[in-house]
Amino acid sequence: MTSTELASYLKETQFIADLKSDTKNAVIEELLQPLVDAHLVKSKHLVLMTLKQRETLGSTGIGSHVAIPHCRTLSVSEIHIVAGLSRNGIDFDGIDGKKVQLFFLILAPPQEETNRYLPILGKICELAREKKLREQMIKAQDLNEFIRIIQKGK
Amino acid sequence: MGRNQVELLVLYHDIQSMLLDAKQEEDCMGFTMEGEEKLKEAMQEVERKIETRYLRTFERLKTRYSHPIVPVQDGTCLGCFSRLPTSYNERGRNEQEVFTCENCGRLLYWVA
Ligand SMILES: [Zn+2]
Numbered sequence: 001m002t003s004t005e006l007a008s009y010l011k012e013t014q015f016i017a018d019l020k021s022d023t024k025n026a027v028i029e030e031l032l033q034p035l036v037d038a039h040l041v042k043s044k045h046l047v048l049m050t051l052k053q054r055e056t057l058g059s060t061g062i063g064s065h066v067a068i069p070h071c072r073t074l075s076v077s078e079i080h081i082v083a084g085l086s087r088n089g090i091d092f093d094g095i096d097g098k099k100v101q102l103f104f105l106i107l108a109p110p111q112e113e114t115n116r117y118l119p120i121l122g123k124i125c126e127l128a129r130e131k132k133l134r135e136q137m138i139k140a141q142d143l144n145e146f147i148r149i150i151q152k153g154k
Numbered sequence: 155m156g157r158n159q160v161e162l163l164v165l166y167h168d169i170q171s172m173l174l175d176a177k178q179e180e181d182c183m184g185f186t187m188e189g190e191e192k193l194k195e196a197m198q199e200v201e202r203k204i205e206t207r208y209l210r211t212f213e214r215l216k217t218r219y220s221h222p223i224v225p226v227q228d229g230t231c232l233g234c235f236s237r238l239p240t241s242y243n244e245r246g247r248n249e250q251e252v253f254t255c256e257n258c259g260r261l262l263y264w265v266a
Pocket of ligand 1: 234236
């Protein structure tokens with residue numbers, strides 16, 4: 001998975017430059033909403049439940065102001081990513097307790113022949129752990145800038 | 155009741171997928187998985203709500219397929235790609251009754 005391939009999953013309607021939520025549950029729902037609005041999700045409440053279960057398994061807040069809520073669900077028929085930024089940061093009980101500003105929501109169908117889901121997840125983790133990229137992503141003003149930053153990664 | 159049962163089967167399935175991915179997410183990506191026991195308990199809670207006949211079907215299918223429940227899209231079972239009868243499609247889509255594919259036997263979830 002290259003940064004350019006990853007960037008091809010990002011869409012204007014699936015980028016939220018200024019998240020309004022201030023709690024963990026609310027921000028997960030806010031990130032999911034563009035997919036619901038675009039009818040890309042069969043059942044919003046089922047997906048929310050599954051994402052919540054994933055957080056039970058372990059917080060997807062990976063530290064350094066980044067969280068990557070994700071799950072496989074029968075409710076979608078292809079992989080979808082929503083990226084979002086919070087200017088003030090949101091408590092997400094991540095591993096270092098820091099407020100989260102950079103979010104990637106990833107949904108994937110259980111049966112996924114292209115096998116892209118885990119590589120995408122891995123790539124996002126890798127980029128988000130690069131201090132310089134992460135700091136720039138958090139400050140991005142729009143999707144184009146966000147994508148340009150991602151493409152600076154390997 | 156139908157809708158509820160289909161959704162429980164979907165949730166049950168999706169939690170199982172999650173547990174299968176957990177190891178790779180932990181080993182290769184550094185996610186922490188301190189809640190595995192808690193999630194298994196949550197899964198058992200879902201399991202208890204599923205009617206025995208559906209659960210039996212699910213478990214029996216699991217010995218044959220990695221995904222005992224599959225999506226239906228455009229009237230087609232995405233497990234075996236056979237077309238489903240029109241009557242199934244209407245009831246499955248609108249009432250979310252629990253159906254199995256006549257061809258492959260998998261449980262069905264209408265997504266479109
Ligand atoms: Zn079938």
